[in-house]
Amino acid sequence: MINLVWLKRDLRLQDHAALHFATQSERPILCVYVIEPQYWQLPDTSKRQFVFVAQALRSLANQLEQLGGYLLIRQGNVVDVLTRIHAHAPIHTLYNHQETGNSWTFARDCAVYSWCKANNIEVSTYRQQAVFRGVVDRDAWQNKANAWLDEPCFSAPKNINSLIKHHDGIELLNSYCGDDDFEAQSAQIGQHISAQQTLHSFINQRINQYRFGISSIIKSPTASSRLSPYLAYGLVSLRQSIQQLHGLPPLAGNRNAILSRMHWHSHFVQKLESEPEYCEHAVHRDLINLRADEFDEELFTRWCQGCTGVPFVDACMRYLHEHGWLNFRMRAMLIAFSSYQLWLDWKKPAAFLAQQFVDYEPGIHYPQVQMQSGTTGINPWRMYNPVTQGQKFDTTGAFIRRWLPELDHIPNAYIHTPWQYCGLKTDVYDKPKVLPEIALRQAKEKISAFYKKHVQYTETKRVISTHASRKRSSKKRTEKKNEKQLNLF
Incomplete structure (x- = not known):
């Protein structure tokens, strides 16, 4: 019998609990990654993400080989793949990490675990983020999260007793099975050496720019950590990265600023884990129909193409097309602009942006999209003014001219308008x-009318109890703040 390590978004050796515990017995190990065509045809996945994953798997295969381990790659339905493996090499235990993904991946995991139960196969699942399944008391979550993040990291195994003696199926990584052509010409590389170089350069040099550079569209490509795609697909460990950062001096607050955002990572993923419907409808149920009956396809298309007529918005979108990455502030501006100025229901813009982001992490993406589009009911409305944002972060219009060459003839005084x-x-x-x-102004009038007619504070209290952060203010203060917000209109 064998131990099977099912790889998903955990493509590394260091601090890999599933791989660590699978290698503790004398049973042979089989490391498996399944390319799932249905997943890559979802509206929030894309070729640029597949390319990154394929690079990461090739890199991981090389690392496994150095330890005597080998990687089996198959394409198809995971249950079908496991069934064929089990027929040839009976599986004793399936080891995997707890994934917080969209509804499709959750249903896939449930199907796999049901198959294991039916075939008397043990399942061992481990978290790789400070995210907890089942009913979670938000008042106690922070302490639980900190305790897990402080636990010692697992070292990479010294050797792997692999069932197979060569990599099998690597050629499948050459063929994308989705139906889009969203490639990012200047995306980050999905290799472990690139991940480690990015982490090393940030810790040893770029962190000095962090606090005052992350919001700037010009400075953020180097001031930001740029770890997001490596965290999203597990090339680096969130826990290990946080512990490394804790070992640094404060550096005028830069260390604490990045640590705060890394803790936010699990805080937001926990939202999707606690309420999987976050990616399907407004988390504040009274706001589900806020924009549902009004969706202008022409405006949506222009927004996707970076042709809205608002230069800073369009330049940011075209930058995203090329790089597969955008800093947080500009991501927020894009979704807020689609939600307020264009009055588009958030679901289609959310899926499009997910496809564009190489670092797409569902547990980060959907809670942030709902926060920026105003459908949580507990956060301030983030109605960005794209003109003043452009004037602040691209004063001379150099960024706009780089990505919108058709505006070369516009004088500086008018480049933002x-x-x-x-x-x-x-x-x-x-x-x-x-x-x-x-x-x-029209959006504010619509929101005011909708709130007066449809929004009840009992539902707001439910969202606060389930999802609100307890770090900065007590639950009572949070409720009071949101009661005031209800009365703004």
Whole structure:
């Protein structure tokens, strides 16, 4: 009999609990990754993500080989793949990590665990984030999270007694099985050496720019940690990274700033774990129909293409197309602009952005999208003014001109508001359908009318109890703040 290590978003050797415990017995090990066509055809997955995963798997295969281990890659339904493996080499225990993904991956995991139970196969599942299944008391979550993050990390195994003696199925990584062509020409590389170099350069040099550079569209590509794709697919361990950062001096607050955001990582993923419907409908149930009956497909298409007529918004979107990454503030601006100025229901914009992000992490993405689009009911409305955002972070318009060359003829004084310039060539760059300040005023009026008619504080209290952070204020203060917000309109 064998121990099977089922790899998903945990593509590393260090601090890998499933691999660590699988190698503790004398049974042969089989490391398996399954390429699932149905997953790669979902509306929130894309080729750019597959390319990153394929790079990571090739890199992991090389690392496994150095320890005597080998990687089996198969394509298809996971249960079907496991059934075939079990027929040839009976599985004693399936080792895997607890994944907090979209509804599809959750259903997939349930099907696998049911198959294991039916075939008398033991299942050992381990967390790789400070995220807990079942009913979670948010008042006690922070202490539980900190306790787990402080636990010692697992070392990479010294050797692996592999069932197979060569990598099998690596060639499957050459063929993408999705139906999109979203490639990012300048994306980060999914290799472990790239992950370690990124972590090393941040800890030893770039962290000095962090606090005052992460919001800038110009500075953030180097000031940000850039660990997000490596954390999303498990090339580096969140816990190990946090512990390394704790060993640094404060560096004028930069260390504490990044540590705070790394702790937010699990805080947000816990939201999706506690309420999987977060990726399907508004978490505040009174807000499900806030924008449901109004969706302008033309505006959505222009937003996706970076052709809204608002230069800073369009430049950020086109940058994302090329790099598969964007800093947090500009991600927030893109979804807020789609939600307020364009009045688009959040689900289709959320799926499109997920496809664009190489570092797509469902537990981060969907709670953030709902927060920025105003459907949580417990967060302030983040109605970004894209003109003032551009003027603040791209004062001279250099970033806009880099990504919107059709605006080269626009003087600096009008680069953020080209619709005010009489020489605008509308055949190459059209004006916005509705000017941003007018669209924002209309959005406020719609929200006010909807809140007065549909939103009840009992549902707001439920969201606070289930999801609100307890770190900065007590539950009572959070409730009071949100009661005031209900009365703003």
